[in-house]
Amino acid sequence: MNGYRTIIEPFRIKSVEPIRLTTVEERAEKLRAVGYNLFGLHSDDVLVDLLTDSGTGAMSAEQWAGIQRGDESYAGSPSWYRFEAAVKELFPFRHVIPTHQGRAAEKILFSVIGGSGKVIPSNTHFDTTRANVEHSGAEAIDLVIGEARIPSNQHPFKGNMDLGRLESALTEHRGKVPVVFVTVTNNSGGGQPVSLENLRATRKICDRFSVPLFLDACRFAENAWLIREREPGQHERAVPDIVRDMAALADGMTMSAKKDGLANIGGWLAVNDDELARRCRELLILTEGFPTYGGLAGRDLEAIAIGLREVVDHDYLRYRLRATAYLGEQLRAAGIPIVEPVGGHAVYIDARALCPQIEPLQYPGQAVATALYLEGGVRGCEIGTVMFGRRPDGREVPAMLDLVRLAIPRRVYTQSHVDFVAEVAAKVAARAPQLKGFRIESEPASLRHFTARFAPL
Numbered sequence: 001m002n003g004y005r006t007i008i009e010p011f012r013i014k015s016v017e018p019i020r021l022t023t024v025e026e027r028a029e030k031l032r033a034v035g036y037n038l039f040g041l042h043s044d045d046v047l048v049d050l051l052t053d054s055g056t057g058a059m060s061a062e063q064w065a066g067i068q069r070g071d072e073s074y075a076g077s078p079s080w081y082r083f084e085a086a087v088k089e090l091f092p093f094r095h096v097i098p099t100h101q102g103r104a105a106e107k108i109l110f111s112v113i114g115g116s117g118k119v120i121p122s123n124t125h126f127d128t129t130r131a132n133v134e135h136s137g138a139e140a141i142d143l144v145i146g147e148a149r150i151p152s153n154q155h156p157f158k159g160n161m162d163l164g165r166l167e168s169a170l171t172e173h174r175g176k177v178p179v180v181f182v183t184v185t186n187n188s189g190g191g192q193p194v195s196l197e198n199l200r201a202t203r204k205i206c207d208r209f210s211v212p213l214f215l216d217a218c219r220f221a222e223n224a225w226l227i228r229e230r231e232p233g234q235h236e237r238a239v240p241d242i243v244r245d246m247a248a249l250a251d252g253m254t255m256s257a258k259k260d261g262l263a264n265i266g267g268w269l270a271v272n273d274d275e276l277a278r279r280c281r282e283l284l285i286l287t288e289g290f291p292t293y294g295g296l297a298g299r300d301l302e303a304i305a306i307g308l309r310e311v312v313d314h315d316y317l318r319y320r321l322r323a324t325a326y327l328g329e330q331l332r333a334a335g336i337p338i339v340e341p342v343g344g345h346a347v348y349i350d351a352r353a354l355c356p357q358i359e360p361l362q363y364p365g366q367a368v369a370t371a372l373y374l375e376g377g378v379r380g381c382e383i384g385t386v387m388f389g390r391r392p393d394g395r396e397v398p399a400m401l402d403l404v405r406l407a408i409p410r411r412v413y414t415q416s417h418v419d420f421v422a423e424v425a426a427k428v429a430a431r432a433p434q435l436k437g438f439r440i441e442s443e444p445a446s447l448r449h450f451t452a453r454f455a456p457l
């Protein structure tokens with residue numbers, strides 16, 4: 001499609017799901033009923049659902065065909081061997097351990113290598129990763145580069161690890177760090193990519209301290225595409241080769257196939273270390289299942305195996321990253337502050353900048369997210385003080401940023417859906433100075449954003 005300005009969706013639609021717009025009054029009532037927590041809504045009452053890109057993608061005709069082919073043998077199913085081969089083609093780790101989703105891989109890994117007294121650095125841990133680290137008794141620390149703290153900063157790789165801080169952390173906590181994690185792309189920090197150069201340098205530091213390096217690789221293909229677009233010397237390369245370069249720098253990975261597996265469920269843990277693999281498989285059998293299916297059905301393994309080949313296709317990735325950038329351009333044109341430059345799977349509205357009148361501890365992200373739903377039935381997700389503000393010791397502190405993530409499900413929405421979202425956001429932005437914050441009425445002990453109830457101030 002060279003020579004054309006329009007980058008089209010490289011697929012056509014075979015099966016459709018109706019969506020419907022409710023009235024403002026209905027949405028106001030529904031918000032009250034769920035304590036202003038968008039996770040509590042019936043998704044039938046959402047028009048454009050940008051809550052997450054996780055497990056919400058559309059599968060291809062090939063994947064549906066694979067679902068039919070799925071072999072449900074308890075042990076040694078051909079579907080497992082196809083899955084394992086597809087994973088190893090991109091991530092040639094010695095051991096692949098299938099799980100029902102990413103956090104199951106995290107739970108197993110941190111149960112084995114975490115524990116009290118341990119410290120686990122990352123560029124930025126995602127919420128479930130942080131929660132699993134902390135649940136094991138270990139401490140999770142985020143060491144992303146300083147540029148990531150400034151939403152308007154245009155650094156091309158705002159997911160990069162701060163190498164100086166990593167070195168200091170490894171020196172300070174010598175002997176207590178069982179693994180260093182790098183999240184690609186950096187979801188909590190704006191879907192921002194990590195460069196190959198930064199991964200290489202991180203690897204070098206890990207080697208000096210004899211600490212293994214793991215990838216949280218949920219959005220590996222989007223990260224690889226952004227490397228191809230933004231990193232000097234990478235422009236002509238094939239994405240699968242870039243992915244293999246990323247994998248070669250690591251000793252293992254956790255993965256949610258609900259993102260760049262292009263599947264609705266699934267994940268895995270992969271490691272090179274034989275003894276670590278043995279201990280993880282023991283836990284796998286206890287909590288997930290036999291090592292040739294983990295937490296998955298044979299049909300899921302097929303869908304993921306096929307998804308992994310489709311997700312590294314250049315036409316797909318060009319469209320995918322363009323669609324995200326397009327939403328970013330529309331919001332920017334409406335004068336809405338967003339995390340720059342636009343990353344992989346989502347556009348992040350800088351709610352703290354949009355609503356400076358709302359203190360972080362009154363949750364500007366929650367105010368903007370609920371306003372988007374009220375205005376146009378668009379559901380986004382607060383990624384800020386609601387999600388990260390409660391520390392394990394009980395203190396409440398402002399998160400680094402207060403964002404609203406508009407995550408784009410893969411292959412689901414068309415350009416006119418995106419245009420509509422931008423219109424809704426523009427209307428919300430026009431009355432942003434009048435928006436008010438929230439207080440929390442009730443919250444659970446951890447991962448409070450899923451079930452907390454709010455009251456408007």
Ligand code: F0G
Pocket residue numbers: 051052053054101102103104126128129183187216218255256257258266267
């Ligand atoms: N790591 C990252 C970077 C993630 O974004 C997620 C999930 C996980 C791990 C856990 O994977 O959901 O399969 O257990 N992120 C979703 C999101 C939920 O909305 O960003 P999971």
